[in-house]
Amino acid sequence: MDIRRLQAFVKIIDIGSISRAADILNIAQPALSQQLASLETAFKQKLLIRSKMGVTPTAAGLELYRHSQTIIKQLDRAMTEISNGAGPLVGKVSVGLSPYSSGSTLSLALLKEVREKLPGITLHLTESFDDIYSEMVMTGRLDMAVIHGAGPIKGVHFTPLMKEDFFLVAPENSSFTESLSSPVRLSDLTEVPLLLPPDYNFVRKRINMAFARKQITPNIVAEVEALLTLQDAVAAGVGCTILPWSVASKIIVPGKSRVYELCSPVIQEDVSLCVPESIPETEAGLAVREILIDLAKNMVASQNWPGTKIMDS
Template sequence: MNVTQLRYFLQVAELGSVTRAAEVLHIAQPALSRQMRSLEEDLDATLLHRSERGITLTEAGECLRASAIELLRHFDRVRSEVRDRSGDPSGDLTIALPPSMSEMLAFPVIQRFRTSFPNVLLRVFEGSSGVLDAWSMVARGKADLAVVGSGEPLASLDAYPFIEEPMCVLGPPGSGLALDKPLTLEDLVDRPMVITSRPNVGRMFVESAMAERNLRLNIALEVNTRQLVLRAVESGLGFAALPLCSGIELLERGAISMAPIEGVVISWLLIKGREQGLSAAGQRMQLMLRQVAHEQISTGRWPLARLKGFIPPEDGRPPPPST
């Protein structure tokens, strides 16, 4: 068993086909089949169940897949750490970010990181809670770092306080909403709401707060993406309840208005795996996320948000001050 065989095996497992995996890996199908048979013989176990419908993993194959992902990530991390001692960070880095932070945090960080560390292959996953479970991505080794809404931390993960901001009501420009005029939960009851489909962390925060007061949202429209919610609000189809950062770009353009919901705050956490340390690239990303967030908050572009806690960088530089 070797690293190459494990990479080949994971590709076959992901695609469910030796033929498609061979095309992706740019090797001949017979050669890939021989590698899979050699791996099974070496482990004395049947890893792949072959049928007319394609390839599925046996119980032994599922066991190997879970271990192989972690082994390869550890191998890549060691290789990157050795290389990085003689130059800039390199290797792969995967992060998962909520779509609500797309304009305020995700793109500025991506742009700065790519400029600063061009030798790192950066992978960014973005999706609502119903599409992307960032907690499990990090726990399963599919991502090195993630920003998530506060929740019950998993035992295998380290979770650090990152940003705290209010949930807000978003409405058309002429609806009288303003950042300096908070609304109560009671103010939401009679407003037609455009809501992101469950499960969604922002919706959970608002509905939980309203349930504590025996209140219910007046849901007029339910959609599955933040982009559709914002478009519906901009078009005057209703109001939305989203994290403040979700609508900043439209607010700056005057396309919507926005008001914080009194007492309803979302806390964002930065999470990483507990067992495996971050690569040099991961450490730089960890620091850069905080630096960009600090800049956006301190310049007033991310109003009403607060930077929470700090993560000491490896190079000993002090963290940005909290606001």
């Protein structure tokens, strides 16, 4: 089995097109198609479904994609570690940080710590609404990720970091209660225009569940992924949003927006560190993981975030 065939197969899946993958790999399309045919012959399985929109993997193709990611990553790591010998830790470590969670607030601190303590490591940080981090960790595209939820999901392991309560962020002229210290009931938000993340985001899923339990249909007027846009929209009086304190406190504009505690019910979610079960961690990955866990727990303790509790691992 030629490792280059597996690398080409992974590129085809990532791009979703044989012709575009051939251009990127600088390989003639017929030659790339022949490599794919050779793989299908070797495994005695159809690996891709072709259509006018491109290609999608079959169940067997997805399984080969997962194993190929592991093999390629392990080979890259072996090359790096063997070449480096007994020197300082080197290599690339990729970390996903879930948007709209306390995980996203760790990015700068993590970058600084790794640069100071592990200068030989190249840190790849990503914050994306479109990617499913647990799948990326499972297939080896990410070494680890800080995400909402605590599993279980086959193929990945979760280490609980913290539990976050969600808060209402509203324009300054809003008046849901007589006192800012009084919680806002979810039933008070029936007619309130809400600006929330997309449906597939874990924050949104937890919010939807809370409204469903109270048999309330939320008045969602927009789905917003850009935090700066969300900050400006709430400050301009377009609507309100619901976020964990770690994020809510960062988008407040003094004199234009404020934070209210929510109750009946309290909306909360676990934040966990997700790592693969079947892909061995490198020394570099383990070192970054230890720094990330320490940062998360120290940040909660030092920032004294309301409604955020450190969880035992």
